Amino acid sequence: MAEGFFSGLHRNGLAWSGWLFTVAGTVFGLWTSQAYAWLGALCAVTGLFTLTALAYQRQRELSELEGRRVAQMGRLERDLQTARDQAERAERKLNELPANTLLRIEEVITANAFPQWVAWLVRHAEYVERMIRFAQASHRPMSLRTFVKQSGGLFAVARAEGAAVALLRDGDPFLLTHESARGLTTDSAQLVVHQRDEGEGLVWFRIEVFLGEEMPHLDALASTKDVAGLTGYSVRPLCSVERYTNLNLSSAAELIRRLADEIAGAAG
Amino acid sequence: MIQTRIAKIVSPTKVILAAGADQGVQEGMEFVIYELSDPVLDPETGDSLGRLELHKARVRVSQVQERLSVAITPLRQVQRRLFPELWTGTVTETVNERLPLDESTATALAEPELTVKVGDLVRSVS
Numbered sequence: 001m002a003e004g005f006f007s008g009l010h011r012n013g014l015a016w017s018g019w020l021f022t023v024a025g026t027v028f029g030l031w032t033s034q035a036y037a038w039l040g041a042l043c044a045v046t047g048l049f050t051l052t053a054l055a056y057q058r059q060r061e062l063s064e065l066e067g068r069r070v071a072q073m074g075r076l077e078r079d080l081q082t083a084r085d086q087a088e089r090a091e092r093k094l095n096e097l098p099a100n101t102l103l104r105i106e107e108v109i110t111a112n113a114f115p116q117w118v119a120w121l122v123r124h125a126e127y128v129e130r131m132i133r134f135a136q137a138s139h140r141p142m143s144l145r146t147f148v149k150q151s152g153g154l155f156a157v158a159r160a161e162g163a164a165v166a167l168l169r170d171g172d173p174f175l176l177t178h179e180s181a182r183g184l185t186t187d188s189a190q191l192v193v194h195q196r197d198e199g200e201g202l203v204w205f206r207i208e209v210f211l212g213e214e215m216p217h218l219d220a221l222a223s224t225k226d227v228a229g230l231t232g233y234s235v236r237p238l239c240s241v242e243r244y245t246n247l248n249l250s251s252a253a254e255l256i257r258r259l260a261d262e263i264a265g266a267a268g
Numbered sequence: 269m270i271q272t273r274i275a276k277i278v279s280p281t282k283v284i285l286a287a288g289a290d291q292g293v294q295e296g297m298e299f300v301i302y303e304l305s306d307p308v309l310d311p312e313t314g315d316s317l318g319r320l321e322l323h324k325a326r327v328r329v330s331q332v333q334e335r336l337s338v339a340i341t342p343l344r345q346v347q348r349r350l351f352p353e354l355w356t357g358t359v360t361e362t363v364n365e366r367l368p369l370d371e372s373t374a375t376a377l378a379e380p381e382l383t384v385k386v387g388d389l390v391r392s393v394s
Contacts, residue, residue, distance in 0.1 A: 148305075157317050170300070194320075195321045197318055202318060204321070227311050227312045
């Protein structure tokens with residue numbers, strides 16, 4: 001308010017000084033002539049005039065503020081409406097997206113589910129059949145020789161009979177198990193065949209998944225080459241060969257293929 | 269098992285192998301590109317167990333000639349957004365994977381120590 005007063009004084013300095021000179025001169029004249037009644041009346045009129053001017057000024061300020069507030073409220077309401085429209089559009093898109101995705105997933109599953117399952121079954125039948133022959137060709141269990149850490153991966157090297165190694169394929173899944181001194185057997189890791197050396201009778205496995213809390217232990221074994229630490233570890237195929245002993249799986253893969261072709265043909 | 273080497277890198281998705289029909293290569297055969305680690309010793313006997321293959325990439329033979337064959341990287345599906353600023357408009361494209369090539373032959377580098385270069389060992393995957 002004081003700032004407003006001084007800025008007003010600065011803008012209208014001439015008028016103010018004229019008004020002050022006139023009033024001061026009149027007051028001085030009335031004072032010296034001892035016309036106190038007129039002096040009192042002049043003070044009352046001047047005070048009334050000043051108060052009226054002040055009240056008018058405040059009213060104008062209030063009107064301006066109200067005008068600015070209304071304009072700002074209008075802007076805010078428009079912004080709010082724009083934001084609401086955008087939110088509604090985004091919500092509509094969100095509702096549309098899962099429907100599109102679900103339709104596409106359904107299409108993909110419908111188109112690929114059956115051939116994929118057939119491929120898995122054929123691959124697994126071939127794997128089981130080879131593992132049966134692998135077990136028959138292995139006259140003694142695979143002997144784990146060492147763990148190797150290389151290029152961010154952990155590998156296990158096992159010795160087996162050359163004829164058995166020849167039956168393995170890259171990527172065949174195996175299981176690393178550990179038998180404790182008290183005879184408790186636990187699964188340590190899932191392995192896949194990484195490399196084979198039939199001549200030397202060696203299989204190099206890549207550790208794919210650690211099962212349980214074995215990672216730090218196997219990692220340490222790879223670093224320390226501790227021979228005693230290998231005690232209790234053994235490698236076996238991921239499938240249970242014993243479950244298939246009475247079955248002839250030599251043509252199982254071909255059988256699955258033919259059955260699948262027939263089903264696919266009948267389905268149209 | 270067929271063992272050979274990379275004769276030439278045609279592109280980040282295509283290589284020429286120094287083995288062809290004469291060596292038994294057939295169209296569709298899968299090969300792994302690798303290099304060998306230092307010898308690994310048996311900690312119990314001290315004998316060498318051989319050298320670990322450090323696999324770099326896999327390729328599939330697309331064309332066979334008498335003494336060479338062309339192999340390409342496997343296909344994979346990638347989703348690409350047509351209009352990144354919009355929520356919709358994605359297309360699924362099938363592209364060949366890129367080989368982690370040597371600095372001198374390409375710009376793509378995955379692991380500096382396992383980059384594919386001319387002369388790399390290659391063997392068939394059975």
